[in-house]
Amino acid sequence: MNKTPFTNKLPTKPAYMKKLIKPLATAIVFTLILVGLSQCKKLNIATLTTDDTNLVGYLQKYPDTYSEFIKVLEKSGTASYMNAYGTYTLFAPTNDAMKSYLQEIGKTSIDEISVDDLKTMVKYHVLGDTISTPSFTDGKLPVPTMHGEYLITSVNNENGVSRYIVNRRAIILQPNIHTGNGILHSIDHVLIPSSKTLYQKLKENNNYSLFVEALDATGVGAAIQKLTYKNDTTPNWYTVLAQSNAVFAAQNIFTLNDLKAKYTKPGANITDPKDSLNMYMAYHILTGLKFTADLVMSPSHETLVPQEVITTVLKGENVLVNYETTNGVTDSALVNRPYSDIACINGVLHDLNNNLYIKVRYPTAVYWDVCEQPEIMKLTSIFRKGGKSVTFQVGDLKDVTWPAGTVDYLCNNPGAKDLFYWNDRLGLSYLKTTAGQMNWIEFTTPLIIKGRYKVWVCWRSNNANTGLGMQTWVDGVLLPRTFSFGDYNYGKTLTEDQVRAQGWKRYYVGASTADHMASKLLGTVEILTTGRHKIRFVTTEVSPKTSASWLDMIHFIPETQDQYSPKFATDGSLVY
Structure with a gap:
């Protein structure tokens, strides 16, 4: 993947760990997506094998459907690459998808889009492995795009027919078209890469105004304000477990002063990493890229607070953080799935339905x-x-x-x-x-x-x-x-x-x-x-x-x- 002629400064796959520890493993991930299918009458997972030698050849065979995306490949200089031997997955936008995208960005033709932007478009629609729909799990696909980001999948039900939807945006119209050098999935919308950082995504949502104010006041938000790199190609990924104003209000916390009163001492320096409010906010940020599927594949995850972790468990279809029962009372924070798995240029954002705070940890097998x-x-x-x-x-x-x-x-x-x-x-x-x-x-x-x-x-x-x-x-x-x-x-x-x-x-x-x-x-x-x-x-x-x-x-x-x-x-x- 790193040797493609259109990579430029392509980030490599992040080296975060997928750790098996608990009894849930693959059954967990399948359970999550099956929940979304339980009310559906039919899931379109047909498979088509063509005699075409490659992906581009297949697209060229159906110009009424793909001629606009062929123009993207040609103008970006990537057609010859996608024409070569290899193992790829291509999410191919139809002509209607391309027309809708041009209207969305205020353009009238592909010729008005720069070559660099077209290269980015192609990279975001191509994976360096063959991934058919049976390999789709809940949340992210198993390998990143050539743009370096992960796509997420879910299931859309319309008029009693269920289809896969990618990035909550593009429905797969025809899946699993097998060609000589990969698999093609036809989609009804162009996929758009993340353009905002975690901090920007939080900042634009008024529901997180107190959370952002606390990030600013403690200085913890600096870690997620921009994309940084461990080296020239490996990004520093983060995962934010955000709390809305409504979650804070349920704890009788309405202002930053309320937060200070609950989590720190009067006059304390809340920018000090050892301050309790600073640690409270840092505890909401995990190291690494953790989509929902990653959260349930490991029982614990490192936070920005040294030696402090969150724990995760799956209860039915619910992903729970810091689930614990003491004296018959259960405490946890639910990951609000409809508002989670939000990909950003430097990580992924999740929404919690309850207050998350540092807990005393005991050794776990x-x-x-x-x-x-x-x-x-x-x-x-x-x-x-x-x-x-x-x-x-x-x-x-x-x-x-x-x-x-x-x-x-x-x-x-x-x-x-x-x-x-x-x-x-x-x-x-x-x-x-x-x-x-x-x-x-x-x-x-x-x-x-x-x-x-x-x-x-x-x-x-x-x-x-x-x-x-x-x-x-x-x-x-x-x-x-x-x-x-x-x-x-x-x-x-x-x-x-x-x-x-x-x-x-x-x-x-x-x-x-x-x-x-x-x-x-x-x-x-x-x-x-x-x-x-x-x-x-x-x-x-x-x-x-x-x-x-x-x-x-x-x-x-x-x-x-x-x-x-x-x-x-x-x-x-x-x-x-």
């Missing part, structure tokens, strides 16, 4: 599927697709480092004897102490709330690696117990209680005779700060074997919590 690496997850034709695999070289995975060799991803075909969670695993090749080999590998964990945790590693035993001992380090602290990827048949003749007594567990859902699946307690670690951490595996013995080691999950479970429930199934479900 992290059941980590190590296959959930961003570079793997974006490969939608491979990730969790049975029988698919891909190999990664050193440096290919941002949050996994190793000195030599390769790491491969594999998703088993359904029914395989290996009982990996989600049916997939990482293969770590050639673990040896020999110089120049993969003698260690280090992962960056998902977010973990500070506290004391027992650490379990879960893998598929390979008796070819018997004797290859592994040490485990968490943030530079050595855990007391070693393990071997060759530990095999460790519990074949043992009862569940006997397995546990020896510091192991059967973590999978399946027959107890699946003794090649192993999980071992490595020790207890003190996580000193809420955030992401490093876990490193280091080989300790010379081994002549060259068989891969198959890693499935790593569990960080608070030491006072049940260590043996839930168990994990190949279809992503959990059993308690």
Whole structure:
């Protein structure tokens, strides 16, 4: 994607993490969109395969429908690119869509639009992967446009017929047209990129006037006033959880002075990041780009307040923030979905129906599927697709480092004897102490709330690696117990209680005779700060074997919590 002839300064995909931790996973995302379909009579998801060799060829075949967009491709100099071999998704505006757009912007023809603006238009309508409607989930599509922004999808119902709608603007008239170099979706409106920052979007809405006033007074709003970059191409993304004036009024807060009276001391410097009102406002801003689908895929998310997180949970069709029940009283803030998932040039905006404030956090179990690496997850034709695999070289995975060799991803075909969670695993090749080999590998964990945790590693035993001992380090602290990827048949003749007594567990859902699946307690670690951490595996013995080691999950479970429930199934479900 970065090598296109019309990229200019194209931002790369943001390196925010998608972290699996809780039992909701893919079922959550599908549930959200199915809610929108529940009242619909029919969803147009027809598929058409053409004999045309490419997307442009298909457009040229139907000039009565697409001649205006063909002019856009030609004038912007992108027609030859879209004519080339590749794998793309094109949201193609019809002639009526182009005519409506020209009227909207006060133009009479495409010739009145600059070449740069036309290039932007094309980039915003093209994705660098093939995405058909069965891959549409609630909220954003799985890959960004070539403009660097994500499109969001929902379902529109009109006269009893349901169709997909993109960015709350364009209805897909004909989906899933397969060509030689990609998939085309015909749309009835031109998609328009975000043109305002998070701050500008909030500022223009009078319903958020008190929220904006507090952002200004504390100085917290400076972070979201403009698009900034980590480097030349990677944006700093933010997610704002905004509260309307009505939400504040329900708390008897009507003015900035009311906010000060509730959240800070008289005479305090509210621009000080350690001030309680400053922290209260900063707590409403998350680091990273978190659409609704991202919020529910992880139970916790970092805020601009150091070491403070929000938690999220799905209850039915509702996405709840900081859901908690104390003495029979439930407290949470609902994400108002009709007013959320608002894309801005530097992030995404959500609306809350209740007051959001910093809560005392307690250690929470992290059941980590190590296959959930961003570079793997974006490969939608491979990730969790049975029988698919891909190999990664050193440096290919941002949050996994190793000195030599390769790491491969594999998703088993359904029914395989290996009982990996989600049916997939990482293969770590050639673990040896020999110089120049993969003698260690280090992962960056998902977010973990500070506290004391027992650490379990879960893998598929390979008796070819018997004797290859592994040490485990968490943030530079050595855990007391070693393990071997060759530990095999460790519990074949043992009862569940006997397995546990020896510091192991059967973590999978399946027959107890699946003794090649192993999980071992490595020790207890003190996580000193809420955030992401490093876990490193280091080989300790010379081994002549060259068989891969198959890693499935790593569990960080608070030491006072049940260590043996839930168990994990190949279809992503959990059993308690």
